[in-house]
Amino acid sequence: xxxxxxxxxxxxxxxxxxxxxxxxxxxxxxxxxxxxxxxxxxxxxxxxxxxxxxxxxxxxxxxxxxxxxxxxxxxxxxxxxxxxxxxxxxxxxxxxxxxxxxxxxxxxxxxxxxxxxxxxxxxxxxxxxxxxxxxxxxxxxxxxxxxxxxxxxxxxxxxxxxxxxxxxxxxxxxxxxxxxxxxxxxxxxxxxxxxxxxxxxxxxxxxxxxxxxxxxxxxxxxxxxxxxxxxxxxxxxxxxxxxxxxxxxxxxxxxxxxxxxxxxxxxxxxxxxxxxxxxxxxxxxxxxxxxxxxxxxxxxxxxxxxxxxxxxxxxxxxxxxxxxxxxxxxxxxxxxxxxxxx
Amino acid sequence: xxxxxxxxxxxxxxxxxxxxxxxxxxxxxxxxxxxxxxxxxxxxxxxxxxxxxxxxxxxxxxxxxxxxxxxxxxxxxxxxxxxxxxxxxxxxxxxxxxxxxxxxxxxxxxxxxxxxxxxxxxxxxxxxxxxxxxxxxxxxxxxxxxxxxxxxxxxxxxxxxxxxxxxxxxxxxxxxxxxxxxxxxxxxxxxxxxxxxxxxxxxxxxxxxxxxxxxxxxxxxxxxxxxxxxxxxxxxxxxxxxxxxxxxxxxxxxxxxxxxxxxxxxxxxxxxxxxxxxxxxxxxxxxxxxxxxxxxxxxxxxxxxxxxxxxxxxxxxxxxxxxxxxxxxxxxxxxxxxxxxx
DNA sequence: TTGTAGGCGTTATCAG
DNA sequence: CTGATAACGCCTACAA
Numbered sequence: 001x002x003x004x005x006x007x008x009x010x011x012x013x014x015x016x017x018x019x020x021x022x023x024x025x026x027x028x029x030x031x032x033x034x035x036x037x038x039x040x041x042x043x044x045x046x047x048x049x050x051x052x053x054x055x056x057x058x059x060x061x062x063x064x065x066x067x068x069x070x071x072x073x074x075x076x077x078x079x080x081x082x083x084x085x086x087x088x089x090x091x092x093x094x095x096x097x098x099x100x101x102x103x104x105x106x107x108x109x110x111x112x113x114x115x116x117x118x119x120x121x122x123x124x125x126x127x128x129x130x131x132x133x134x135x136x137x138x139x140x141x142x143x144x145x146x147x148x149x150x151x152x153x154x155x156x157x158x159x160x161x162x163x164x165x166x167x168x169x170x171x172x173x174x175x176x177x178x179x180x181x182x183x184x185x186x187x188x189x190x191x192x193x194x195x196x197x198x199x200x201x202x203x204x205x206x207x208x209x210x211x212x213x214x215x216x217x218x219x220x221x222x223x224x225x226x227x228x229x230x231x232x233x234x235x236x237x238x239x240x241x242x243x244x245x246x247x248x249x250x251x252x253x254x255x256x257x258x259x260x261x262x263x264x265x266x267x268x269x270x271x272x273x274x275x276x277x278x279x280x281x282x283x284x285x286x287x288x289x290x291x292x293x294x295x296x297x298x299x300x301x302x303x304x305x306x307x308x309x310x311x312x313x314x315x316x317x318x319x320x321x322x323x324x325x326x327x328x329x330x331x332x333x334x335x336x337x338x339x340x341x342x
Numbered sequence: 343x344x345x346x347x348x349x350x351x352x353x354x355x356x357x358x359x360x361x362x363x364x365x366x367x368x369x370x371x372x373x374x375x376x377x378x379x380x381x382x383x384x385x386x387x388x389x390x391x392x393x394x395x396x397x398x399x400x401x402x403x404x405x406x407x408x409x410x411x412x413x414x415x416x417x418x419x420x421x422x423x424x425x426x427x428x429x430x431x432x433x434x435x436x437x438x439x440x441x442x443x444x445x446x447x448x449x450x451x452x453x454x455x456x457x458x459x460x461x462x463x464x465x466x467x468x469x470x471x472x473x474x475x476x477x478x479x480x481x482x483x484x485x486x487x488x489x490x491x492x493x494x495x496x497x498x499x500x501x502x503x504x505x506x507x508x509x510x511x512x513x514x515x516x517x518x519x520x521x522x523x524x525x526x527x528x529x530x531x532x533x534x535x536x537x538x539x540x541x542x543x544x545x546x547x548x549x550x551x552x553x554x555x556x557x558x559x560x561x562x563x564x565x566x567x568x569x570x571x572x573x574x575x576x577x578x579x580x581x582x583x584x585x586x587x588x589x590x591x592x593x594x595x596x597x598x599x600x601x602x603x604x605x606x607x608x609x610x611x612x613x614x615x616x617x618x619x620x621x622x623x624x625x626x627x628x629x630x631x632x633x634x635x636x637x638x639x640x641x642x643x644x645x646x647x648x649x650x651x652x653x654x655x656x657x658x659x660x661x662x663x664x665x666x667x668x669x670x671x672x673x674x675x676x677x678x679x680x681x682x683x684x
Numbered sequence: 685t686t687g688t689a690g691g692c693g694t695t696a697t698c699a700g
Numbered sequence: 701c702t703g704a705t706a707a708c709g710c711c712t713a714c715a716a
Contacts, residue, residue, distance in 0.1 A: 002455070002480050004693055015703045020695060028701055047478050049456030051402065052693035054393040055708045062436070062457070070425055072618070076418030083412055083439050092453070094404070095437050097425050111434070113344070114391030114709085115404070115457075137344045137387040221622060254622045276414070280563060280596045282624040346709055357687045362711060369712095370685060394709035397692045456693080687716075692709105700703080 081296030147189025163322025164197025224251025264331035423638030448476035489531025505664025506539025566593025606673035625670035
């Protein structure tokens with residue numbers, strides 16, 4: 001089959017040790033010898049076997065990424081940020097998705113043993129106990145948006161409560177009185193925190209809250225669409241809809257427009273995440289910006305640190321800011337038009 | 343460090359062979375013994391080391407995916423399709439992006455040696471020669487949307503020419519006379535084929551072609567935005583804009599609306615790809631549907647086949663259909679409203 | 685049903 | 701500067 005280091009050594013008339021030195025710059029090799037080895041290697045199409053290499057070095061140069069899903073721009077951005085930062089640090093990434101239940105995560109985790117130097121885990125539905133039980137001992141981990149408490153792990157999160165709170169406050173300040181919310185997936189920590197922020201802001205403003213204005217959703221466009229359809233039939237009808245993410249907000253806008261309802265004149269719409277497409281909607285979507293790719297990047301940076309310190313570092317928990325981005329969909333004065341830089 | 347098979351064997355009072363049998367169901371083991379081994383393994387948090395395993399079995403259960411970029415919904419969908427199909431076949435995926443020049447691809451390819459059982463390569467800028475020169479001998483490969491001719495490799499592509507052709511024909515049939523195009527990235531095979539389709543359709547219809555109506559672009563929203571701004575200043579002004587992908591079409595629509603230009607009344611807009619967001623635009627975007635996730639899935643299926651047959655199979659080239667999807671952005675009669683199933 | 689031992693392709697340690 | 705050679709963790713005949 002494919003050439004091994006021994007084949008190269010033999011063909012070049014040297015020992016495997018010398019070949020290894022050439023490929024790793026791990027020791028002095030005479031120029032002439034080096035040249036000959038490289039030549040032979042090229043001719044034989046030799047390249048070192050990663051598995052064998054990581055067996056001896058105990059390093060894989062690979063980071064695992066566990067995601068609940070791969071659908072939509074949110075995850076796409078996370079991966080982009082992860083990949084970019086990983087590349088900067090000389091790592092590859094092993095992606096694994098569809099992990100919504102603890103058992104699947106555990107399985108994926110054990111499957112990654114020996115294939116990755118560390119893992120970024122993003123899972124709405126997992127607790128610290130299950131996690132540390134199923135973690136292949138000593139595998140560095142960084143949690144992303146996991147509703148895990150305690151300081152056992154490095155963890156990065158988003159200021160969901162604060163973001164939702166400031167959005168609702170903005171809607172109130174714009175004169176909206178009947179503010180509905182389309183919630184995120186049940187059991188999802190982000191979703192729960194955003195809902196809390198919504199409620200808190202309304203209570204603080206002394207604005208009426210109605211149970212039927214809290215629609216369920218699942219973070220997908222479709223659910224935003226159907227939720228908005230239902231909200232339109234309510235009486236009194238909401239004059240603002242705050243969706244727990246942009247995808248659902250987009251679905252909602254689509255439903256409103258299909259029903260001949262003007263946005264923002266009749267109903268304001270707001271989202272959360274600021275996915276790239278949001279600025280291109282018509283009207284452009286008011287939302288909460290979180291630096292999604294940056295989130296992925298920071299996770300990798302933390303992971304690289306953990307890997308480097310052999311896990312003997314103090315754990316760090318960080319919450320990333322969520323910033324209000326006012327565009328036209330909520331009726332505020334025309335802001336900068338779409339097409340501006342990211 | 344982490345427990346090895348030997349630790350488990352010792353603790354359970356058996357040989358490593360027996361432990362191995364339990365974890366691979368590769369031989370008979372007495373129930374009682376099996377139970378004990380599993381118990382010990384759990385207590386020790388043991389799970390087999392992937393690197394060591396693939397060293398002996400010569401299998402990694404991992405497929406590599408080489409992409410030029412990770413930005414936007416197109417790649418997100420490709421990865422989703424790849425991941426899903428890979429999972430169905432029991433494979434993990436190793437993602438590597440930012441490969442626009444041959445040398446980078448070669449580097450990524452050699453880095454994957456011993457870490458993957460096969461690779462899906464999607465790269466606009468690579469030819470068969472460079473490829474086979476740099477391929478670690480005997481590594482199964484499937485090409486995705488590569489402008490590579492010949493039958494040396496398994497390859498999947500999209501009917502770019504046909505798709506563009508039918509779109510332009512549709513615009514012509516709808517009464518448009520001055521049809522502009524925003525092109526895709528220079529040097530990209532898909533982009534070139536779509537441009538050819540555009541030109542051919544116009545020529546066939548006997549409609550005027552103007553050099554200044556062929557704007558350059560790079561597949562990103564922003565370039566669609568700026569291209570549209572320029573087109574608006576032309577005289578005579580185009581009454582239709584066909585963008586080489588949806589992202590640019592969306593950017594273009596945004597520019598038109600910002601300029602107070604009505605879509606589709608004043609200018610029709612059409613895209614290519616049918617990314618998920620297209621149906622939610624306002625107006626919903628007329629485009630060419632290609633099953634992006636399906637494309638990724640088929641690539642994996644082909645790759646799995648190649649891996650299974652140890653590369654001793656006949657190479658297959660396949661072109662996936664590109665189907666016209668009429669929505670409102672081109673002025674055709676109101677089609678089904680957004681929110682319908684994918 | 686279980687154990688022994690060789691080997692997978694590299695790297696790393698010691699001698700020369 | 702270069703060469704032997706022992707790990708690395710696991711699988712897999714082959715024996716028992």
